[in-house]
Amino acid sequence: MSHLLNPHQWVATHADYLYAYAITRVNDEEQAKDLVQETFLAALQKTAGFEGRSTERTWLTAILKNKIVDVYRKKSSGLRHAEVKEAEHEQDAFFDDESGHWLKANAPVAIGIEDKDPLVSKEFEQVLKSCLQKLPALWNAVFTMKLIDEELTDTICSELKVSPSNFWVIIHRAKLNLRACLQKNWI
Amino acid sequence: MSYLKKIVHNCKKATFLIDKKEVTGISLREHIELRIHLIGCSFCRLYGRQSQAISKMVRELFRSAMQPGVKLDETFKKELQEKIEDELKKN
Numbered sequence: 001m002s003h004l005l006n007p008h009q010w011v012a013t014h015a016d017y018l019y020a021y022a023i024t025r026v027n028d029e030e031q032a033k034d035l036v037q038e039t040f041l042a043a044l045q046k047t048a049g050f051e052g053r054s055t056e057r058t059w060l061t062a063i064l065k066n067k068i069v070d071v072y073r074k075k076s077s078g079l080r081h082a083e084v085k086e087a088e089h090e091q092d093a094f095f096d097d098e099s100g101h102w103l104k105a106n107a108p109v110a111i112g113i114e115d116k117d118p119l120v121s122k123e124f125e126q127v128l129k130s131c132l133q134k135l136p137a138l139w140n141a142v143f144t145m146k147l148i149d150e151e152l153t154d155t156i157c158s159e160l161k162v163s164p165s166n167f168w169v170i171i172h173r174a175k176l177n178l179r180a181c182l183q184k185n186w187i
Numbered sequence: 188m189s190y191l192k193k194i195v196h197n198c199k200k201a202t203f204l205i206d207k208k209e210v211t212g213i214s215l216r217e218h219i220e221l222r223i224h225l226i227g228c229s230f231c232r233l234y235g236r237q238s239q240a241i242s243k244m245v246r247e248l249f250r251s252a253m254q255p256g257v258k259l260d261e262t263f264k265k266e267l268q269e270k271i272e273d274e275l276k277k278n
Contacts, residue, residue, distance in 0.1 A: 007275055011268040020257035024249050033259065037267055044274050100197035108233040113240040120244055125251075128244060146210065147242055148249045153211070172206040175238055182241070 002052030005059075010040055014057055018064050025068050025144060027133060035071070039064040065149070069141075069159050076138035076160070083136040091176055106180060111187050124186065131181035138162075139174040146171060194220050201231045205238055 006013075015036055022032035043063050050059060094106045102108070113120075132140060141160060145151045157167050194200075201224040204217050213221070225232055 007271055008268075010271060011264050015264055015267065016255070016258045017253075019259045020253050023257060024252040033263060036259070037270070040267065040271055041274065044271065095199040100199035102198045102230045107230045108237060110233065111237070113244070114233065114236040115240075120247065124244075125248060128248060132245070143245075144249075147245055168203070168207055171210060172203045175206050175241065176202065178241055179234070179237055182237075 003055050003059075004052065005047055005050055005056055007040075007044060007047070010043075010056075010060070014060055015040075017057065018060060021061060021064060022068065026071055031071070035064060035067050038067055042067070069145075072137065072141035072145075073160060076136070076141060084138060087136045087139065087177055088173065090180070091173065094176060094180065106183075108179070109183065109187070111183050113182075127182060127185050128178075131178050131185065134181060135174055135177060139170050139177075142167065142170045143174040191223070194223050195227055197224070198228060198231050198234075201225070201228065202234050202238075205231065205235045209239060209242065 018036045018039060019032055022035045023029065026032055026035065039060060043060055046063070054062075093103060095101065096103055113124075135143065138160065142156060142162065145156045145160075146153070153164065153167060156162075157164055162170065201221060204213055204221045207213050208218075208221070225235070
């Protein structure tokens with residue numbers, strides 16, 4: 001079946017969904033609202049290109065996704081250097097320079113998330129959220145695109161302008177810092 | 188330091204391999220190195236379990252944020268639909 005577009009119902013049908021999608025990724029209500037508006041307006045310009053192969057919602061979400069990547073790119077380009085340097089610096093305290101062994105003060109200890117299906121409380125979610133927000137914008141973007149949106153590595157690399165080897169380092173470093181942040185703030 | 192000793196002590200490398208393995212996988216050689224390391228290192232075994240839990244929890248966090256409940260205010264929505272209607276009239 002081929003899908004049709006009905007812009008007269010767009011806001012009623014999709015605005016809340018698109019807003020929720022945007023706010024979880026940009027963490028800023030005003031910016032999320034702007035993105036929803038820009039998405040609809042851009043979509044109106046593209047209606048001729050809609051072939052009905054995906055649903056209206058999937059099509060609109062794809063347009064929103066591109067706009068979010070633009071935000072990521074802008075956010076991470078300006079302060080890329082300083083922010084990343086600082087986050088990398090945190091990790092100097094994780095491992096011994098020579099051997100690469102965990103340093104005692106920051107070695108992993110059990111924090112109650114190691115079970116197969118850990119029960120996650122609202123309080124824990126809050127800590128997780130604030131730890132995610134502490135990551136450099138670029139790391140956060142790479143991490144979210146890979147883990148949540150399951151984008152291909154190639155796509156992420158070309159859109160955010162990182163090399164494939166750097167991509168792995170970013171995923172790993174984001175994990176290291178997140179884990180350390182949880183350990184520090186949860187127990 | 189011997190090659191084997193390097194593997195046994197290098198948690199920095201082991202944790203990198205743990206995270207890479209989770210997302211795409213690692214080479215056979217890396218796999219063996221990681222196995223050897225993990226036999227002797229309880230810290231990195233713990234890191235592995237926590238790393239997986241974190242991925243799972245982050246996914247869960249995004250999924251729960253997509254539940255109905257996050258809503259735009261009605262005034263904004265009304266104005267937005269009006270803007271769309273205006274655009275439609277222009278074309």
